[in-house]
Amino acid sequence: MTRSGSGSLPRYILQRILLVIPMIWVILTLVFFVLRVAPGDPVSAALGGRLNEEALDQRREALGFNEPLIVQYWDYLSSVARLDFGTTFSDNQPVLRVIRDNGGATLSLTLASFALALLVGIPLGLIAGRYRDTVPDVAIRLFGILSYAAPVFFVGFLLQIYVAQPLGLPTSGEASPMTAFTVEPVTHIMLIDVFLSGDPTAIQDVLEHLILPATTLGLLICGVFIRLVRVNILQTMQSDYVEAAEARGLGRRRVTWHHAFRNALVPVITVIGLQFALLLGGAVLTESTFNWPGLGNKLVDYINDRDYGAVQGIVTIFAVAVVLISLLVDIVNALIDPRVRY
C-alpha cells in the first residue's frame, strides 16, 4: 500500500480502542441493571432457607446491598476496572477463581472444536464456491445448512446413542475420576496438565473424553465457515481483479489459487473473531450436554441456584472478552488488509 495508507494505521488502531471504552461501559451498565431489576432480593434468592434472617442481613451488608443503587453501580464499575469481578453468593468464592478452575476446560473444548472446524470447513467452502451449482456444491451447502440447523444438544444426543455406546466412549466430564485424581493441576487446564504428566493411559483417557464434545461443537462452527468461504469465493470470482487476471491470460487454476482464494480468505479472519460469540453460546450448550466442567456448565448451575453475584461476574467476563477479541480481530485485519483502514 502507499505511504498514506500505512501512515493511518496507528490512528485507526487508536480510534478503534477509543470506541471500545464506551461499548464496554454500555455493556456493563446493561448487565448491572438487567440483573438488578430482577424481582426479589439476590441474597435471599441464593441463600434463603440455608441461613437465618440475621446472617442474611449480615451478608447483604457485607455485599453492599443496603447501599443506594447508584453507589452499588459505581462500586461495580470501579471493581471491574480493577479486574475484580466479585464473589459468588451461594458458595462465597471469588469469580476469578471460578474462571481459573473452569475456564481451562472451556478453552480446550473451544480450541479443539475450532481447529476441527477450520480443517473441515475451509476446504469444503472453497470447493463449493469454486464449483458453484454443481453436485458437490449442493451436497456441501446442504451439509452446511444441516450442521447449522441441528442444535448442538441434538447432535450430542445422537453421538451418545449411535457412536459412544457402540465404541464405548465416555460421554460425561473431561477425564475419568482416576485420571483427575492422579494428574497434578499445574496450569489448571486438564489437556495441558495431562501432557505434562506424560502418563500415556491418562493422555488417552483425556483425549477420549474430548473427542465427542469437540466434534459436536466443531460441526456447528464448520457450517458457518462453509457458508462464509463459499460466498466470499463467489464474490471474489466476480471481482474486477480476477477478471483482469484472466484478461492478462493467466490460467484458470493460477487465477483461482493466487487471486481468488487468497483474497476470499481475508474476511474469514474477521468472521472467526465474530464467531467467538456463537462459539460461546454453542460451548454453553455442549458443556451442558456432555457435563463438561467448563464455565458454561458452571454458569447454568449458578443460574439454577439464582446466584446473582456469580451470574453477573461470569457474564461480565464473557462480554468483555468478546469485545476485546473483536477489537483484536479488527486490528489484525487492518494489518493484513489495507483497505479496511479507510
Added chain:
Amino acid sequence: MRGLLKALARPFTDTVGLARWMLVIGIVITATFVVLAIFAPWIAPYGFAESSADGVRFPKAGPPSGDHPFGTDRLFFDVLSRTIWGARTAIEVVILSILLCIVTGVPLGLVSGYYGGWLDRILVLVMDALYAFPSFLLAIVFSFLLTGLFGGTVLAVSLSLSVIYVPQYFRVVRNTTISAKEATYVEAARAIGASDGVIMRRYLFGNVVQSVPVLGTLNAADAILTLAGLGFLGLGIQSTDAAEWGHDLNRALSDAGSGIWWTGLYPGLAIVLLVTGLTLVGEGLNETLNPTLRRRRLLPVVMPPRATREED
C-alpha cells in the same frame, strides 16, 4: 392488489434452477409445520401433558408401538403428540418475538435515522452494545430476568428472544432511512409542506421496510434454535405449560445411556427440519430480493463471451 400478487410471486418468477428449488422445498417444510401448529389439537392423538387415555395409563418410556408410533417418555407422555404440540409452541414464540422486534426496531430506526443528533448517537451506542453481546448469553440473561418476573411463559421467552434481534432491525431501517431521506421525492414532499410525521409514515416507511421480511425469516430460524437452547438449559417454557422440543431433549438426554432413543430423536428431528425449512426460505428470498446477489446471478447470462477467451 395485482401489484401485491406480483411482488409475492417475484421470488418464484425471478429464480431459476437450484435457488427456486431451495425456496420451494423451504416453503413446503415451513408450511407443514405451520399447519401442524394451527391444527395441533386435531392432528395430535393426545394432549401434550396427557399421560393416560380412557383411564389406562400409558407405558413408562415405552418403545414405539401401534398406540404410540413415536413411543412414550419417562413422564408417560406420548412423544408423537408432544412433537406436534411443540410446533405450536415454536411458531407462537417465533411470531411473537419477531412482531415485537418489528414494532420496536422499525419505528426506533426510522426516528433515529430521520432526526439524527444525540438521540441517534445514544440509540446506536445501545444497539451496538446489544449486538456486540454474545447473543445466546444475552438470551440467557434476559430469560433469567423475565422468567423470574413472568414465570416460564411464551411471552417471557419471546421477549428475551426479541432483545437479541432488535438491533438488526434497528440498524437496517436506520441506515436505509439515512440514505432515503436525501432522495428527491422526500425533498419534494418537504417542499410542499409535509410534516416530519407524514414524511416518515407515507414516504419513508414503505421504502425502508423492504428488507424486513428477509431479516424476519433468517431470524426465525435462529429464534427456533435459541428457544430450544433455552429450553434445553431449563430456562425456557416449563414442560407442563406447553410442549417444547428443547426441554424434551434435555429430559431425553438422561435416557441416552439406557438406549432409549425415541424420546430425543423426534423432537430433535423436528427442530432440524423446521430450521432447515426456514433457512432455505430466508436464503431463497435473499438471493432474489438482494440486488447484489441477484445481479451476480444474471451476469453470466447477459455478458457476451469475452474477447480474451478467444485469444487464450
